[in-house]
Amino acid sequence: MSFLKLTDVTLKFGGVTAVDNVSFSVEKGEVFSLVGPNGAGKSTIFNILSRFYTPSHGEITFEGKSILKKQSHEIAGIGIARTFQNIELFHQASVLQNLLVARQTHRKSNPVSEILFSPFVKKEEYRHRYAVEKVIDFLDLQSYREKFISGLPYGVRKVVELGRALAIEPKLLLLDEPASGLSVEETQDVAFWIEDIKKVMGITVLMVEHDMHLVSSVSDRVMALADGKMLALGTPDEVKNHPAVIEAYLGGSEEVGN
Amino acid sequence: MRIIFKKSYEADIRYFKDRVQASWYFILLVLAVILPFVINDYWVGEFSLMLIWAIAGMGLMLLVGHTGQASLGHAAFMAVGAYTNVILQNDFNIPFIISLPLSGLFAGILGICVALPTGKLHGIYMAIATIAIGVLAEDLIVILEPWTGGVGGIYAPAINIFGINFDRYTNVAELYWLILAITVLIIIGYKNILRSPLGRSFAAVRDSEISAQAMGVNIGKTRTLSFAISCAITGISGALMGHFSYVFTNETFNIVISINLLLMIVVGGVGFIHGAFLGAMVVTFLPSGISFTRDAFFSDFHIIPGIESGIFGMILIAVILFEPMGLYGRWLKIKAYFELFPFYRKDMFRRQKTYLKTERTR
Numbered sequence A: 001m002s003f004l005k006l007t008d009v010t011l012k013f014g015g016v017t018a019v020d021n022v023s024f025s026v027e028k029g030e031v032f033s034l035v036g037p038n039g040a041g042k043s044t045i046f047n048i049l050s051r052f053y054t055p056s057h058g059e060i061t062f063e064g065k066s067i068l069k070k071q072s073h074e075i076a077g078i079g080i081a082r083t084f085q086n087i088e089l090f091h092q093a094s095v096l097q098n099l100l101v102a103r104q105t106h107r108k109s110n111p112v113s114e115i116l117f118s119p120f121v122k123k124e125e126y127r128h129r130y131a132v133e134k135v136i137d138f139l140d141l142q143s144y145r146e147k148f149i150s151g152l153p154y155g156v157r158k159v160v161e162l163g164r165a166l167a168i169e170p171k172l173l174l175l176d177e178p179a180s181g182l183s184v185e186e187t188q189d190v191a192f193w194i195e196d197i198k199k200v201m202g203i204t205v206l207m208v209e210h211d212m213h214l215v216s217s218v219s220d221r222v223m224a225l226a227d228g229k230m231l232a233l234g235t236p237d238e239v240k241n242h243p244a245v246i247e248a249y250l251g252g253s254e255e256v257g258n
Numbered sequence B: 001m002r003i004i005f006k007k008s009y010e011a012d013i014r015y016f017k018d019r020v021q022a023s024w025y026f027i028l029l030v031l032a033v034i035l036p037f038v039i040n041d042y043w044v045g046e047f048s049l050m051l052i053w054a055i056a057g058m059g060l061m062l063l064v065g066h067t068g069q070a071s072l073g074h075a076a077f078m079a080v081g082a083y084t085n086v087i088l089q090n091d092f093n094i095p096f097i098i099s100l101p102l103s104g105l106f107a108g109i110l111g112i113c114v115a116l117p118t119g120k121l122h123g124i125y126m127a128i129a130t131i132a133i134g135v136l137a138e139d140l141i142v143i144l145e146p147w148t149g150g151v152g153g154i155y156a157p158a159i160n161i162f163g164i165n166f167d168r169y170t171n172v173a174e175l176y177w178l179i180l181a182i183t184v185l186i187i188i189g190y191k192n193i194l195r196s197p198l199g200r201s202f203a204a205v206r207d208s209e210i211s212a213q214a215m216g217v218n219i220g221k222t223r224t225l226s227f228a229i230s231c232a233i234t235g236i237s238g239a240l241m242g243h244f245s246y247v248f249t250n251e252t253f254n255i256v257i258s259i260n261l262l263l264m265i266v267v268g269g270v271g272f273i274h275g276a277f278l279g280a281m282v283v284t285f286l287p288s289g290i291s292f293t294r295d296a297f298f299s300d301f302h303i304i305p306g307i308e309s310g311i312f313g314m315i316l317i318a319v320i321l322f323e324p325m326g327l328y329g330r331w332l333k334i335k336a337y338f339e340l341f342p343f344y345r346k347d348m349f350r351r352q353k354t355y356l357k358t359e360r361t362r
């Protein structure tokens, strides 16, 4: 049984078929990457997995159970965390508060006890804080803990978003272009982190990324998409050298060039 | 600049940053308690009124400042609180100490009833829906005449708790202390909300609904809850306002009050508890301030009708133009200036550019 399995998933926006009969499955413990030119439908697949969009056709199962019956706020609870391509942090809150929001799925206290701040709520706060501190240490965010997001540079915001997803303690992590806009050094950090997320934390990673160097260095398997359709699936090298992929990228870059 | 070394998670959980800050608030509380011994009854009354506005402001602040929802009909929930409280006392013989929380609870439950159908609305649509609630409430008060006294109004009975009287006219100081105690309790509850998962889920909904959902926050439930708590606090302020004004009618809590409440927290500083208090001070003391200035300097002037709202409007425009973070935001900047002196930079509080949001699904 596959960990995450998409079967014939199709989604149309008006006339545009953003995702066209896509099927693939992600196995537990691997790093699986989606690549493809702009507008290929990669982020749309993530948004379908987050249940922001409902596919017109197809089935998606996670650990054998359909996620299409879930609502978007229930996805984190079953162990799927994500980051966003265009950072979606809580910008009027501190880094610490952002990471603590991610503990929502581990919340055991009820609103009334929280208004009274009962001893149990306090104990829970310690527990959440401890989990968040582990993430802060892992990503070296100590010096930003108290800083508000609205004052942070882009690169740090990207890391905070990764941290926020990790604070959920997910089984599956969806990363939408974790390295876009980052410097070479920062991208290198991301590569190390992804290795650790996979090997040390045992979290399965599904990643969208344009940086082929990063993709080849961390991925076990890669799937290439163009215009919502699957082009190729295999090891990073197989996909990179696949004629259809080369064609799509050359065709794509020519269009961009015009 | 003070540097605070934190040695445990407790430091981020407790109410005050450190001893120094705690001492300041303690001094403030002591001053507030001894106030009736220092000033005369008229001013004690004004301060009671200020606290009542501040409670209403906190109610709305939770909704607007911390959950990012607008309401232009909050006076309706003040009315619900005021009428429920008096009706419970008069018609059911329930003592004030029980009727007050019950009136808050009832306003909160009505808040849920309003939030469930309107919860999906945003921005201007939410504003329009809540204005409608405000208008509807005024009419309902007239229609429910047997209970509410209709346009004739209703008289608030004297408050008596365990044999102590809190009469509006004869026990001004006692009533002030009662209101102060309730204010402190609500501040504590508000602070608890902010430092617990509940407050963080509110902030998440305010800043990005889409990623709040991805974090497992149920948007609809969170918004409804925020609306309910907000209405409950506002209801309590309404109940107190009912007693403070002694007699009230359907006109007492009209749409102008709703708008005033919103303006009040904007002037005070949206997103800070302090903002509710600073805004309440402006609302309460501006009218007396204006009349005193007029009497002192322009005694031969005719009274210009509407001058208070005119000046209030001008203050509001000035705040929005020059200090979008309100009076409290201005205070934070002044404080930072002195703490960092001479390293303060002019652009320090300028909002950083926010990045593209093309991927938003809403």
Ligand SMILES: Nc1ncnc2c1ncn2[C@@H]1O[C@H](COP(=O)(O)OP(=O)(O)OP(=O)(O)O)[C@@H](O)[C@H]1O
Pocket: A013, A016, A018, A036, A037, A038, A039, A040, A041, A042, A043, A044, A045, A085, B361
């Ligand atoms: N909310 C939407 N409404 C209408 N069309 C959309 C919407 N979201 C995406 N699309 C379209 O769906 C297609 C796929 O978009 P998607 O964002 O998934 O691309 P992508 O592969 O993530 O590209 P990029 O590399 O630029 O991020 C594009 O043609 C896009 O214009």
Ligand SMILES: [Mg+2]
Pocket: A042, A043, A044, A085
């Ligand atoms: Mg994308």
